[in-house]
Structures are given as structure tokens and as C-alpha cells.
Amino acid sequence: MPARLPSWAWTTGLTVGAIAAVTVLAVQADRGPHPTASSAKPKSTASADTQPTPTASAPTRVPDGSGTGRRIVYSLGEKRVWLVDASEGSRRTFTVWPGTVNPDPGSYTVSSRNEGTTGSDGVQIEHIMYFAAKSGVSVAFSNAVDGASPPPAASGTQTGGVRMRKADGTALWAFGTVGTTVTVVR
Structure with missing residues (x-):
């Protein structure tokens, strides 16, 4: 009669296989299309209003009146987020695609x-x-799993999603825990 493999061997084999599959999928996702900001001027359509407005040089200064201490700053007008550390230094800044x-x-x-x-x-x-x-709509930061950053708005639907690129979403997730201050400025 052939020897049976112990259960730990099966578990180890399945775990290694799962890790390999996830690694392959992560590499494929990272190689996928990545959004780029358009240099075209905004059009007078509703969808153009949801795209971030590119600037010649990305603003790195945290907006005045955005509070003090460790916080996330979200500028509605600039469609931009800053991650600010306790020493008032901007750790990261990036554009976002706001909802409706x-x-x-x-x-x-x-x-x-x-x-x-x-x-x-x-x-x-x-x-x-x-x-x-x-207005009964939850407002939240998020990023698309596939790495695309389309405006989070379906036709005629009210959405409170503030989307960002995948790398920015990962950085924000690591920075902002429950209780982290979010300052919204014009």
C-alpha cells in the first residue's frame, strides 16, 4: 500500500501554490495600463469637471488654513490630497478624481x-x-483595484468616492488609520 502524505504537506503545498498565484497576478496588475493626466484644457462637459486639472508644476506646499499636526488634507479646488506628518512636512501629494x-x-x-x-x-x-x-452619500477615498482611475461617477448617480491612482491609494491606506484627521479646504 502506498504511503499517504501527511496533512501538513498538503497544507504547505497549497499555501505555496496560492502565494505563487497571487504573486503572478500582482506582477500582471502592475504591468497593466496606468492613468496619466491629460494636458488638454477642461471642456464644458460634466465629465471634464471630474478630471483633475493638471498644473505645470505640482503644488507641494500644504494649503494655508488646513490645520496643524498629522493629517490628510483634501483640496476641492485643486483636486489634490496631501499626507502631512506631525512635523508639518508634506510626506506625499497627489491628484484625485472626486465623485459627484x-x-x-x-x-x-x-x-x-x-x-x-x-x-x-x-x-x-x-x-x-x-x-x-x-446629502445621504458617504464620502470616502479609494482606488480602483485594476489600477485605472476613472471618475467615480455613473450617469446620474450621486457618488462620494474620491479616487486616486493605485500607488497613492496604497500610501493613503498606510498613512490614514481610523481617527486620522481629514481637513477639507476649498
Whole structure:
């Protein structure tokens, strides 16, 4: 009678196989298309308003009146986020694609986090960080799982998603825990 493999051998083999599969998928995802900012001037259409406005040189200075201490700063007008450390230094800044519902300027805190779900526009999203609500719509930062960063808006749907590129979403997820201050400025 042939010898049976012990259960630990099966478990180890399955675990190694799963890790290999996830690694292959991660490499493939990283090689996929990455969004780039358009240099075209915004058009007078609703969809153009949801795209970040490119600038000649990315602003690195944290907006005045955005508070003090460790925080996330979100500028509605610049469609940009800053991750600010306790020494008031900007650790990272990046453009975002806001939804159709914007939070009012003010101070909020990250109230909850969700690793992944399907957005109201049908896109698979990850690194969801809820921080505000307006008109019954939750406002949260997130990024598309596939690395694309389309505006989080389906035709006629109110959305509170503030999308960003995948690398920026990963950085924000690592920076912002529940209770982290989010300052929204004009």
C-alpha cells in the first residue's frame, strides 16, 4: 500500500501554490495600463469637471488654513490630497478624481476603513477610507483595484468616492488609520 502524505504537506503545498498565484497576478496588475493626466484644457462637459486639472508644476506646499499636526488634507479646488506628518512636512501629494458629491470644507476624521468592495459605479475598489457624509452619500477615498482611475461617477448617480491612482491609494491606506484627521479646504 502506498504511503499517504501527511496533512501538513498538503497544507504547505497549497499555501505555496496560492502565494505563487497571487504573486503572478500582482506582477500582471502592475504591468497593466496606468492613468496619466491629460494636458488638454477642461471642456464644458460634466465629465471634464471630474478630471483633475493638471498644473505645470505640482503644488507641494500644504494649503494655508488646513490645520496643524498629522493629517490628510483634501483640496476641492485643486483636486489634490496631501499626507502631512506631525512635523508639518508634506510626506506625499497627489491628484484625485472626486465623485459627484463633495464634502463641505472643514475638519473630519477617518471613521472607518474597508479593504475592498464594489463601488456604486460598478468598479472594484480597495483601500476605502470613509470620512464624511453629505446629502445621504458617504464620502470616502479609494482606488480602483485594476489600477485605472476613472471618475467615480455613473450617469446620474450621486457618488462620494474620491479616487486616486493605485500607488497613492496604497500610501493613503498606510498613512490614514481610523481617527486620522481629514481637513477639507476649498
